[in-house]
Amino acid sequence: MGESILQLQQIRKSFDNTEVLKGIDLEAAQGEFITLLGASGCGKTTTLRIIAGLELPDSGQVILEGRDITDWEPNRRDVNTVFQNYALFPHMNVADNVGYGLKIRKVPKAEIERKVEQALRLVQLEEYGKRMPDQLSGGQKQRIAIARAVINEPKVLLLDEPLGALDLKLRRQMQLELKRLQKQLGITFIYITHDQEEAINMSDRIGVMHEGVLEQLGTPNEVYYQPRTSYVADFVGNANILHKNGETLAIRSENIRMDGESVCTLDAVVVEKSFAGGQLRILFRLADGQLLTASRYGIDNDIQPGETVKIGWDAKDAVKVIDNDKDENQR
């Protein structure tokens, strides 16, 4: 990993007496792709706006390339944002939109033209310079918004759910494109999404946010296989959260065994069976009332609702996590 370029230190922020950020610490390396993942209202957009300077934190520091920029105006920061609704200027054509940042900085006209052309080529929309934003499709607007931001060669690019408004197929395609673009430009990306697949596909590291707290920051592997808290386990891996002997365990549904192996020691009643997306999902109720889901590929399973079967899991698949619902202090 490269050298550190952006640091957030103990960022706190409240709106109307509600604390939306409860001390966020984050460090991003040069050229890194970091995703802030969380449900709506978890504070991820506010974090992004604080980095951009569109919001001031109540306390804490934002440090870019070793300089404290916490109080800097947004226009002085070497950071650009791709907004959720694209925010393309409706009264300017595509070329003027893309060249806006350079024009503000009084870059010579010929150079602006050259760079705009280059930026449009980068997002594969060379022919669209003369179009107006309302003549573009959602995916095209998205690319123009990205071109408009990266043309300024920011140190850090902030992306606020940039693919949220696109349909699934286009989203998959844009994920790959964005990743390619990020590699090509070598710019640090701070990317926001509520889609864990997107986060896992694209990121070098994922920061899972929940109620204004950064629950875990780690590689997709770490977040998926070694969740630190029950929330992360549930949100990223859709894991079963089980309370046993005073411990909280996260076990993903594909790791629940019911094949008669020696680990299968628990009695479980089949509550419900469903088949979706090539996966059979079985909902069990344990003797102590806790529910858990097992999943299998295929439908070759002849157990029926109401039956009692023995289930269990390998010790390595049960990850000890901090329970968000129980223990606020341990975090």
Add this chain to the structure above:
Amino acid sequence: MTKTKTKGNSRRRSGNIGLLIPMYVFTILFVALPILYLFLLSFLQRAQVWGVDFTFTLDNYKRILEPLYLDTFWQSLKLAFTATFFVALIGYPYGYFMARMSAVWKRRMLLLIMIPFWTSALIRLYGWIIVFRSNGVLDKILMGLHLTDQPLKLLYTYPAVVVGMVYSLLPFMILAVYSSAEKLDMSLVEASRDLGASSWTAFWTVSFRLTLPGLLSGVVLSFIPSMGLFFIADILGGNKIVLVGSVIQEQITKGRNQPFAAALSAVLMVLTSVMIRLYRKITGTSQLEGML
């Protein structure tokens, strides 16, 4: 499901056309026909004693070209420009910032604009006489603060008329700008700041540019009436400031020359139509902001 929905829609649409008929009848009866009558009248002659002589003539229009009347048009235009300028200067910031306020403050600011409408415009103008007259409210305040040592004698002067005009026309500008600024997407301003614009540059390149249709529509909505608001000039300007509106009114009441009044009105109407054309060309829209 979809089918019944479409059906319901089309039925409602045909119902709409039926509902539009009264509007067309109203428009033809009370707008189109009177205008046609006005234009016809402007080509006729004044009868000796009373009424109109049905002989075609262009004399009414020739008479407008006389220096006296041309000057009246020029004075009216000048006053309308001056008034509109100050209306824009005060109304734009008011409307713009009102749109940025919280819902509660928006209602309060709107109320401030609406309250004057509850009283007759004429009565409110007489209020200005109390303010402007010699040793009136304004003089007392200025002399009390020792800013002036004698009455300014503002009543029946050009500035008094401008103030009266600005006062009467301000709501139109404010509402026009407000309705345009209300629609302004603040994320565009943020994007502009994010891309390196100072707050001032962001305002000029984004906010102002996108609320320009509101401002221009406010200009049209103030300029057009200000050409015809003769009673303001009469009340606050005495007989010193003569506007086209006053001439028209005089030609009908005192001069009993309806055809000439019609010709003056026709010219005024053409002038204002040109203004609206210009507005449409500049903004590329056909609708006036703030007009429902």
